[in-house]
Amino acid sequence: MSGTVFFIFGATGDLAKRKLFPAFYSLYREGKLGDNFAVVGLARRPRTNEQFQADVKHSIGEFARYKIDNEENWTSFVQRFEYMSLDINNIENFHQLKKLTDGLDEKYETGGNRLFYLALAPELFGNVSANLREGGLMDTTGWHRLVIEKPFGYDLASAEKLNEQLRQVFEEKDIYRIDHYLGKEMVQNIEFVRFANAFFEPLWNKTYIANIQITLSETVGVEERGGYYDQSGALRDMGQNHMLQMLMMMAMEPPSRLNAEDIRDEKVKVLRSLRLLETVEDVRSNTVRGQYTTGGSNGKPLPAYRQEDSVQPESTTETYFAARVFVDNFRWAGVPFYIRTGKRLPVKTTEVVVEFKNIPDNVYLAKKHDLQPNLLVFRVNPLEGIYMKMNVKKPGSEGVIIPIAMDFCQSCQIGINTPEAYERLLHDAQRGDSTYFTRWDEVALAWQYVDRIAKVWPLSPEDLSMYPAGSWGPERAQEMLAEDGFKWWPVNGQNEGEVDWIAEPKPSVLT
Ligand SMILES: NC(=O)C1=CN([C@@H]2O[C@H](COP(=O)(O)OP(=O)(O)OC[C@H]3O[C@@H](n4cnc5c(N)ncnc54)[C@H](OP(=O)(O)O)[C@@H]3O)[C@@H](O)[C@H]2O)C=CC1
Numbered sequence: 189m190s191g192t193v194f195f196i197f198g199a200t201g202d203l204a205k206r207k208l209f210p211a212f213y214s215l216y217r218e219g220k221l222g223d224n225f226a227v228v229g230l231a232r233r234p235r236t237n238e239q240f241q242a243d244v245k246h247s248i249g250e251f252a253r254y255k256i257d258n259e260e261n262w263t264s265f266v267q268r269f270e271y272m273s274l275d276i277n278n279i280e281n282f283h284q285l286k287k288l289t290d291g292l293d294e295k296y297e298t299g300g301n302r303l304f305y306l307a308l309a310p311e312l313f314g315n316v317s318a319n320l321r322e323g324g325l326m327d328t329t330g331w332h333r334l335v336i337e338k339p340f341g342y343d344l345a346s347a348e349k350l351n352e353q354l355r356q357v358f359e360e361k362d363i364y365r366i367d368h369y370l371g372k373e374m375v376q377n378i379e380f381v382r383f384a385n386a387f388f389e390p391l392w393n394k395t396y397i398a399n400i401q402i403t404l405s406e407t408v409g410v411e412e413r414g415g416y417y418d419q420s421g422a423l424r425d426m427g428q429n430h431m432l433q434m435l436m437m438m439a440m441e442p443p444s445r446l447n448a449e450d451i452r453d454e455k456v457k458v459l460r461s462l463r464l465l466e467t468v469e470d471v472r473s474n475t476v477r478g479q480y481t482t483g484g485s486n487g488k489p490l491p492a493y494r495q496e497d498s499v500q501p502e503s504t505t506e507t508y509f510a511a512r513v514f515v516d517n518f519r520w521a522g523v524p525f526y527i528r529t530g531k532r533l534p535v536k537t538t539e540v541v542v543e544f545k546n547i548p549d550n551v552y553l554a555k556k557h558d559l560q561p562n563l564l565v566f567r568v569n570p571l572e573g574i575y576m577k578m579n580v581k582k583p584g585s586e587g588v589i590i591p592i593a594m595d596f597c598q599s600c601q602i603g604i605n606t607p608e609a610y611e612r613l614l615h616d617a618q619r620g621d622s623t624y625f626t627r628w629d630e631v632a633l634a635w636q637y638v639d640r641i642a643k644v645w646p647l648s649p650e651d652l653s654m655y656p657a658g659s660w661g662p663e664r665a666q667e668m669l670a671e672d673g674f675k676w677w678p679v680n681g682q683n684e685g686e687v688d689w690i691a692e693p694k695p696s697v698l699t
């Protein structure tokens with residue numbers, strides 16, 4: 189592993205505390221950081237190195253996968269963390285940072301390699317990159333990479349502006365735009381399951397697949413992020429990035445070579461094939477939006493979105509979003525991809541369901557009453573695994589067909605040792621692998637798709653449906669699938685009060 193100085197801009201913030209410091213520790217424990225590294229924490233508030241190291245220890249104690257159980261090992265890790273108080277807008281601070289870093293390069297023999305991680309509010313991204321150059325931090329012979337958090341812009345125009353600012357300092361190949369869903373084990377697994385299995389690969393098309401459903405449901409509300417979220421909403425917060433990324437992974441063609449550019453080329457082709465929602469009516473009939481009102485979960489009352497901190501009392505921001513998306517290419521002609529996400533839904537889960545078409549008319553189908561389609565389900569979060577729903581003969585019966593599940597629960601087997609998304613992504617950025625980061629053309633095309641929807645929504649304010657916190661969101665989302673003869677399949681064994689089919693399958697009786 190090449191030597192590296194990591195810079196965490198926003199080192200006193202929530203992301204650094206909950207995700208980044210624990211990720212560093214896991215990578216260190218697994219020997220993935222090498223010996224030649226240092227971490228510089230940067231934010232405005234004053235901290236001594238000792239205070240900062242104590243913060244890092246606290247964060248790791250609370251959030252890391254590994255316990256701190258060896259004092260010598262811990263000391264060798266934490267002494268590499270230094271803190272400097274820096275204001276993004278103060279160029280003098282960047283000159284001081286250069287001096288500090290030149291010393292660290294020498295001390296840890298990093299070869300001048302620098303990884304700048306911006307765990308900051310997006311409006312600061314442009315200034316940081318300009319000041320990195322002005323402050324001389326790019327003047328070394330090693331590599332210089334920028335890791336940048338989402339959101340990347342608010343719409344296509346603002347994303348373009350930000351991209352131009354970054355490109356004045358960094359080449360595209362050195363910009364690592366984070367979408368943490370791409371760091372999730374099961375999202376990465378999609379392409380392996382698809383392309384490494386003879387019984388899926390040939391079926392992965394319009395002839396055999398009826399529809400694909402992607403659900404990202406959350407039980408939480410907007411927590412402390414009301415100010416940001418009220419400007420953003422579910423479409424921009426989750427739709428533009430995580431949901432379209434998963435859709436791309438499901439729909440892309442196999443890449444010719446397993447390298448970052450070839451894989452991302454294939455993903456981009458999916459975005460280019462998305463059927464744009466051209467007219468107001470297209471948007472209205474293919475999207476659903478909602479906002480939670482007061483409700484409850486497990487007997488606990490929950491406030492309405494409009495009562496949350498930093499949210500406008502008359503806000504029309506959507507906290508729920510669903511859409512019917514078409515990928516207009518040969519493979520997917522006519523196959524709907526349904527996507528939905530929302531806050532304050534009944535369960536926290538991310539799942540992708542592939543519903544296969546019914547088998548051709550044969551003796552079973554001709555006599556069937558309640559034969560259910562085969563499903564392949566990717567469980568992404570919080571459970572990780574894959575299950576398949578199949579039809580089999582009920583043991584001991586005469587022709588009773590029951591659906592059964594073949595369930596591979598990866599997280600049950602690997603448990604707490606599953607690497608966190610941020611660990612993988614940090615490690616990939618250090619070793620220069622940008623496969624699971626979003627390239628500029630992906631970001632731009634995703635905004636182009638989302639912008640059209642966002643522009644049209646205000647024209648039909650009556651389409652914003654209110655749903656009680658703790659429910660499954662607007663009824664219209666069920667109707668949208670019913671129009672096509674489909675329904676949302678239960679996620680995590682729950683949906684609209686249905687009985688979990690795994691627990692209590694309804695038999696189809698052959699007469
Ligand atoms: N938290 C999360 O789980 C997630 C966060 N993100 C994204 O990550 C980024 C950071 O989020 P989060 O950690 O939650 O935000 P926080 O508000 O918790 O932290 C912001 C950080 O920025 C620093 N900061 C603010 N202004 C300046 C300045 N002028 N100069 C230097 N430092 C400054 C703050 O420190 P100080 O006040 O001391 O200067 C603080 O360390 C955002 O882009 C967010 O959208 C993305 C996904 C998840």
Ligand SMILES: O=C1O[C@H](COP(=O)(O)O)[C@@H](O)[C@H](O)[C@H]1O
Nearest residue numbers: 338368406408425426430538569
């Ligand atoms: O990017 C975001 O993701 C989280 C959900 O992430 P998960 O890994 O917990 O599923 C979401 O809560 C947040 O609003 C959004 O900004």
